[in-house]
Amino acid sequence: MLSKKIYSQWSFLPILFLYLNIAYSQTIDALIENINYGDYRVGFRLVEKYDDSRIYQLNQVSQNNKRPFQIGIWYPTNEQSGNSISLADYIKMTSRSESLVKDSKRELNCITKFKDAAHIDNSRSDNFLNTSFRSVENVEASAGKFPLIIYAPGSSAPFHENFLLFEYLASKGYVVMSSKSRGVRTPTTNAMWSGVEAQVRDMEFIMAYASKMKNLDVNNISVIGRSWGSIAALVFSIRNKEVTRSITSLDGTLSYNGIELLKDSEYSDGSYVYRPIFLAVGKKRSQNATPIDRKNYYEDVVYADAHTVEYSEMRHTAFSSYFLIYHYLLNKGIDSITADDLITGYINTMEHTEEFISFYSGKNNDPIKINASESYEYKSRIASQELPPNYEDFSYALEVNGVDAALSVYKQAFKIDPDYANKELFGASYINSIAYKYLYSGETNNAIKLIEIGIKAFPDNANLYDSYGEFLLKKGDKERGRNAYKKSLQLNPKNDNAKKILNEMKKK
Numbered sequence: 281m282l283s284k285k286i287y288s289q290w291s292f293l294p295i296l297f298l299y300l301n302i303a304y305s306q307t308i309d310a311l312i313e314n315i316n317y318g319d320y321r322v323g324f325r326l327v328e329k330y331d332d333s334r335i336y337q338l339n340q341v342s343q344n345n346k347r348p349f350q351i352g353i354w355y356p357t358n359e360q361s362g363n364s365i366s367l368a369d370y371i372k373m374t375s376r377s378e379s380l381v382k383d384s385k386r387e388l389n390c391i392t393k394f395k396d397a398a399h400i401d402n403s404r405s406d407n408f409l410n411t412s413f414r415s416v417e418n419v420e421a422s423a424g425k426f427p428l429i430i431y432a433p434g435s436s437a438p439f440h441e442n443f444l445l446f447e448y449l450a451s452k453g454y455v456v457m458s459s460k461s462r463g464v465r466t467p468t469t470n471a472m473w474s475g476v477e478a479q480v481r482d483m484e485f486i487m488a489y490a491s492k493m494k495n496l497d498v499n500n501i502s503v504i505g506r507s508w509g510s511i512a513a514l515v516f517s518i519r520n521k522e523v524t525r526s527i528t529s530l531d532g533t534l535s536y537n538g539i540e541l542l543k544d545s546e547y548s549d550g551s552y553v554y555r556p557i558f559l560a561v562g563k564k565r566s567q568n569a570t571p572i573d574r575k576n577y578y579e580d581v582v583y584a585d586a587h588t589v590e591y592s593e594m595r596h597t598a599f600s601s602y603f604l605i606y607h608y609l610l611n612k613g614i615d616s617i618t619a620d621d622l623i624t625g626y627i628n629t630m631e632h633t634e635e636f637i638s639f640y641s642g643k644n645n646d647p648i649k650i651n652a653s654e655s656y657e658y659k660s661r662i663a664s665q666e667l668p669p670n671y672e673d674f675s676y677a678l679e680v681n682g683v684d685a686a687l688s689v690y691k692q693a694f695k696i697d698p699d700y701a702n703k704e705l706f707g708a709s710y711i712n713s714i715a716y717k718y719l720y721s722g723e724t725n726n727a728i729k730l731i732e733i734g735i736k737a738f739p740d741n742a743n744l745y746d747s748y749g750e751f752l753l754k755k756g757d758k759e760r761g762r763n764a765y766k767k768s769l770q771l772n773p774k775n776d777n778a779k780k781i782l783n784e785m786k787k788k
Contacts, residue, residue, distance in 0.1 A: 625656075
């Protein structure tokens with residue numbers, strides 16, 4: 281009688297277990313099946329190497345003290361066969377992110393740690409870990425050259441943190457490369473400027489590696505940063521603006537308190553956004569969360585187009601496919617409405633990101649058209665001012681390509697912003713010193729041309745007129761040389777050199 285009663289109370293468990301697995305399956309299927317993949321299949325390759333230019337820590341397993349790298353590469357392929365990669369495969373790979381040495385015991389520990397997280401529903405986790413996704417490992421890449429996307433993960437996040445986005449973009453004809461976010465000498469990120477510098481250098485290390493790959497156009501790079509990684513993505517784009525086509529920030533620190541970190545750097549405000557920027561922002565936030573910053577990296581952007589989408593139901597970690605699944609879809613307390621909202625928001629983010637990158641990388645010339653929706657709000661601003669050349673552009677033109685090239689850069693800057701061209705493009709002392717180099721090498725005409733550029737920018741600089749007079753006399757143009765010295769003396773009555781030269785000219 282007792283056993284019969286127990287059976288009657290618990291006989292629904294197999295049905296409940298089946299229901300939970302069906303519910304899990306439907307949730308994951310909803311995420312995967314609603315992704316509108318492109319025409320390509322997706323290949324994946326993991327590159328493991330060291331950056332020998334940076335000391336890290338001495339690893340007891342590898343006995344190497346250089347900075348370790350795992351670079352995940354997702355790329356277009358036409359191969360139809362091969363073993364698809366599961367999340368368990370990715371986790372096993374990251375288990376050796378410090379040593380770069382494969383260890384089956386460490387792999388098992390990482391899988392167990394994932395499943396044993398307090399919020400994880402174990403009945404779902406086994407199925408999810410073994411779900412195969414779209415990437416197939418080490419297959420041959422499609423022929424042709426593809427634009428490169430370099431991804432900067434959030435704070436301390438693994439290289440695969442947005443693997444579904446990477447697969448989606450690769451299927452659309454991009455090569456996506458990502459490495460773990462780590463600190464200067466630690467596995468976790470330094471939440472300070474040194475941490476930003478470390479991640480930017482990691483992105484540049486990836487770019488250097490990519491330059492050796494045949495199927496990549498390394499002059500057409502888009503950068504994506506999620507959370508903390510958005511700051512590194514922006515700084516990378518500033519320092520490498522010649523090859524960067526666009527910046528995407530996935531609920532990035534740029535949209536919240538990024539300005540606090542950047543304000544004391546050399547990139548202190550939105551005027552340093554040189555390439556089109558897309559800010560994807562989640563509005564589902566706690567009351568105590570940092571308010572959304574709509575000013576510094578959207579409203580204050582002047583030299584580039586700026587786009588922003590605010591997703592009403594998206595939460596911060598849900599902008600990463602790994603954390604979307606880990607924190608929400610596998611959560612014991614997840615409800616179907618929240619799951620559906622997050623899945624919809626994530627897929628919208630993927631599609632909006634690809635549309636933005638496609639337009640600015642030149643893959644698609646159709647204007648960006650993000651349709652209105654109840655689940656998000658889209659805004660955009662067109663660049664209000666053309667980006668003028670900077671000091672580096674001018675000095676490179678002058679010192680490598682010559683005075684005429686520098687004059688062309690100056691004219692371009694003057695056309696865009698005369699005040700900037702005459703105050704910030706170069707300094708009077710720099711012009712004077714380079715002009716003397718031309719003079720001493722026998723190129724008097726170029727020395728004169730260069731000083732004339734300087735005088736136009738700094739008409740009240742007595743020293744430039746003094747040099748101008750010297751150069752003109754060297755050429756044999758006594759009248760103009762005399763006038764230059766007179767102007768110098770007028771600007772600086774204490775200029776003894778000008779007095780001496782003018783007195784000597786009177787005696788002659």
